[in-house]
Amino acid sequence: AQSVTQLGSHVSVSEGALVLLRCNYSSSVPPYLFWYVQYPNQGLQLLLKYTSAATLVKGINGFEAEFKKSETSFHLTKPSAHMSDAAEYFCAVSEPGGGADGLTFGKGTHLIIQP
Amino acid sequence: GAGVSQSPRYKVAKRGQDVALRCDPISGHVSLFWYQQALGQGPEFLTYFQNEAQLDKSGLPSDRFFAERPEGSVSTLKIQRTQQEDSAVYLCASSAITNTEAFFGQGTRLTVV
Numbered sequence: 001a002q003s004v005t006q007l008g009s010h011v012s013v014s015e016g017a018l019v020l021l022r023c024n025y026s027s028s029v030p031p032y033l034f035w036y037v038q039y040p041n042q043g044l045q046l047l048l049k050y051t052s053a054a055t056l057v058k059g060i061n062g063f064e065a066e067f068k069k070s071e072t073s074f075h076l077t078k079p080s081a082h083m084s085d086a087a088e089y090f091c092a093v094s095e096p097g098g099g100a101d102g103l104t105f106g107k108g109t110h111l112i113i114q115p
Numbered sequence: 116g117a118g119v120s121q122s123p124r125y126k127v128a129k130r131g132q133d134v135a136l137r138c139d140p141i142s143g144h145v146s147l148f149w150y151q152q153a154l155g156q157g158p159e160f161l162t163y164f165q166n167e168a169q170l171d172k173s174g175l176p177s178d179r180f181f182a183e184r185p186e187g188s189v190s191t192l193k194i195q196r197t198q199q200e201d202s203a204v205y206l207c208a209s210s211a212i213t214n215t216e217a218f219f220g221q222g223t224r225l226t227v228v
Contacts, residue, residue, distance in 0.1 A: 004157075036219075043119070043206060043219035044158070090157050102148045102171075102208075103217065105157030 002027045002093045006106035014114045019063075019078040021109050023091030026072065033074040034092040034103065035065055044090065050074060061085070086113045117141075119220035121207050127226045128197045136192045136223045140209030147190050148217060149182055150206040158206050164190060197227045 007022040025031060032051045036044040048059025055067045065076045074091060088110050092103040120139040128134050140147050145166055150158035151174075160174040166187035175182070179198075184190040194201055204224045208217040 041221070043221045044208075045219070046216055049216065092157075102150070102160040102163055102174075103158075104160070105150075107155075107157050 002031060002095065002104045004091050004093050004104055004106035006089075006091050006109050008109055009107065010110045010112060012112040012114060013081050015083055016080050019076070019081045019085065019111065021076040021089050021091075021111065023065075023074045023076065023106060024072055025074060025091075025093045027093055027095070029095060030069070031093045031095060033065075033067060034094070035059065035063070035074075035076050036090045036092060036105075037061075038088040038090065038108075040087075047076070047089075081111075081113050083113050083115065086111055119207055119209055119218050121205075121220035121223050123223060124221065125224050125226075127228060130198060130227055131196050132227075133193065133195050134197055134225065136194075136205050136225070138190045138192070138207030138209075138220060140188065140190070140207070141218055142188075144209035144211055144218075145187075146210045146212060146217075147184060148208045148210075149190070149192050150208065151176075152204040152206055152222070154203070161192070161205075194225075197225075199227050201225060202227045 003026045005024045034049045035047040048057045050067045058064045063078045088108045090108045091106045122137045147164040149161040152158040162182045163171040164184045179195045181193045204222040206222045208219045210217040
């Protein structure tokens with residue numbers, strides 16, 4: 001069974017500061033990993049994904065994440081926060097190779113940007 | 116359409132009422148997923164279709180929940196005899212094949228009163 005833990009239900013950073021959102025996973029096989037962003041009253045938008053290629057993955061809006069197998073982590077970072085980054089962020093895991101179980105999501109981290 | 120479309124966007128149902136939630140996936144997408152997102156939580160998997168075949172319904176919380184995709188395109192999630200604990204946002208996602216990028220609709224917010 002897969003699971004995802006996102007540390008910190010709320011993270012607050014100042015505009016221009018580093019953003020770090022933490023995600024740890026548990027999986028019996030090397031997983032695929034995803035970060036999604038959700039704006040109020042909107043669906044989920046894919047930021048980036050890891051599918052067993054390069055361990056450092058670059059996504060949209062300046063975000064990137066690094067897959068660290070030894071730490072079972074996939075933390076999301078952005079060097080400089082912008083006010084428009086304020087949203088809910090979800091880390092998700094799925095089985096590779098065509099599994100039909102969909103995505104297993106973490107509980108989410110609400111990112112707050114202080115002016 | 117260009118994206119996944121869900122209707123209605125908002126639904127208020129009286130306890131015990133039946134509801135039907137519709138999902139129009141991206142044209143040509145083979146895989147379709149339904150998720151339930153309770154307030155303040157991450158989405159939780161409900162069920163998965165590959166074309167018209169429902170390959171996994173292990174996430175459906177009770178036999179009051181039923182999903183179909185009869186022609187391999189539009190899908191409907193039906194909830195019978197709604198209860199307060201069914202209040203949530205129901206998200207639909209589609210992808211070209213399993214484990215490629217899943218595109219999400221805006222969701223249907225169901226409130227049971």
